[in-house]
Amino acid sequence: MPKFSLNNQVIVIAGGSQGLGKEFARKFFQEGSNNTVVVVSRSRTKLQKAVCDITGEKESLELTNGFRTTTNGASSLVYAVCDLAEYEQVEKLQELLESCSLVPTIVKLCAGGSTPGLFKDLKGHDLELGVKVNYMTCVNLAHVAVRHWPCAHLVFFSSEVAFFPFIGYSQYAPLKQSIKALVAILRQECPQQRISCVYPGNFDSEGYVLENQTKPSITKEIEGASDAIPCEECSNRIVRFLKWGYDDITTDFIGWFLMCTDMGLNKQNNVSIGWPLQWVLGVICNLIVVPIYMLICKFQIRSWHKALEKQA
Ligand SMILES: NC(=O)C1=CN([C@@H]2O[C@H](COP(=O)(O)OP(=O)(O)OC[C@H]3O[C@@H](n4cnc5c(N)ncnc54)[C@H](OP(=O)(O)O)[C@@H]3O)[C@@H](O)[C@H]2O)C=CC1
Ligand SMILES: CCCCCCCCCCCCCCCC(=O)[C@@H](N)CO
Numbered sequence: 001m002p003k004f005s006l007n008n009q010v011i012v013i014a015g016g017s018q019g020l021g022k023e024f025a026r027k028f029f030q031e032g033s034n035n036t037v038v039v040v041s042r043s044r045t046k047l048q049k050a051v052c053d054i055t056g057e058k059e060s061l062e063l064t065n066g067f068r069t070t071t072n073g074a075s076s077l078v079y080a081v082c083d084l085a086e087y088e089q090v091e092k093l094q095e096l097l098e099s100c101s102l103v104p105t106i107v108k109l110c111a112g113g114s115t116p117g118l119f120k121d122l123k124g125h126d127l128e129l130g131v132k133v134n135y136m137t138c139v140n141l142a143h144v145a146v147r148h149w150p151c152a153h154l155v156f157f158s159s160e161v162a163f164f165p166f167i168g169y170s171q172y173a174p175l176k177q178s179i180k181a182l183v184a185i186l187r188q189e190c191p192q193q194r195i196s197c198v199y200p201g202n203f204d205s206e207g208y209v210l211e212n213q214t215k216p217s218i219t220k221e222i223e224g225a226s227d228a229i230p231c232e233e234c235s236n237r238i239v240r241f242l243k244w245g246y247d248d249i250t251t252d253f254i255g256w257f258l259m260c261t262d263m264g265l266n267k268q269n270n271v272s273i274g275w276p277l278q279w280v281l282g283v284i285c286n287l288i289v290v291p292i293y294m295l296i297c298k299f300q301i302r303s304w305h306k307a308l309e310k311q312a
Contacts, residue, residue: 006032015111017046019205084137114172134175168219201226
């Protein structure tokens, strides 16, 4: 299994134009050496701005046929426009990388985002976007990676809601649970490949600011246990865990605790921090703490519905 290092890597960052993806790009570019960082997303303008922000240059470089990395040990940062929800576009991206003799050693599958709201209030378009942005981007890129880059370390980004889906996240949580299932299967099918999965709690990104504009108050209330941390802090924690060799990663205490309650058959071939403790704590909590919490939660949701009815 490859050890995680910030040096001498070829890194593809899906969703690298903003938020956590951009923060990872900055880290590899500024803190590491001899890296080739490729940030990938749909929006050319966002990508160009992200690259310029990180390099401090006026111009950004697009990955094109014939691109060659520098040979002086410095890192390069380039962008590639690709809607990762479209399989053909992901294949084109792979061909482009191959034409530049770039074989990724790390793939970060950071694209994702939610439109919180009650299921009945969401538009058909929102539902489709939820599937595409959160799941199709991951499954497409993972497929190309497994076929063409069997030595690459894959880092998936799910969410704490994969352990506990709750009111307001119908457009999002089922897809983050799907990522967890995909990861479990890929670990069995590709034992030679390092496959990590991060289950972040809230962190303060562009996407987080946007989702908060439509987030129902009850959703905010329940997820209050996961205070938003800065992107940089979030990426630092993730890097630390990856360096220690953990492959199931949470970014705050409540996330680690939620994982305890979900240690069943999906926890094979991998370790998370304090996993023996997680098994034991999980058993006890599922017997005692979870039933009490579910009652409290049920009560919170019922009061919220009642208050809403009164308003109407
Ligand atoms: N912020 C939070 O509180 C939490 C976030 N997460 C997860 O962590 C990851 C990073 O989150 P965050 O930084 O907040 O995300 P942001 O919403 O800030 O950024 C999402 C990125 O994904 C890209 N993207 C979206 N759709 C596509 C697509 N079809 N093809 C290619 N790129 C795409 C966007 O770029 P563009 O628009 O240019 O395509 C953008 O760069 C996500 O998977 C998110 O679900 C998990 C738990 C909590
Ligand atoms: C005994 C059990 C106690 C349980 C307490 C429950 C607390 C739940 C906290 C969940 C926080 C979810 C954060 C992720 C949100 C996310 O993914 C979005 N921001 C999307 O971008």
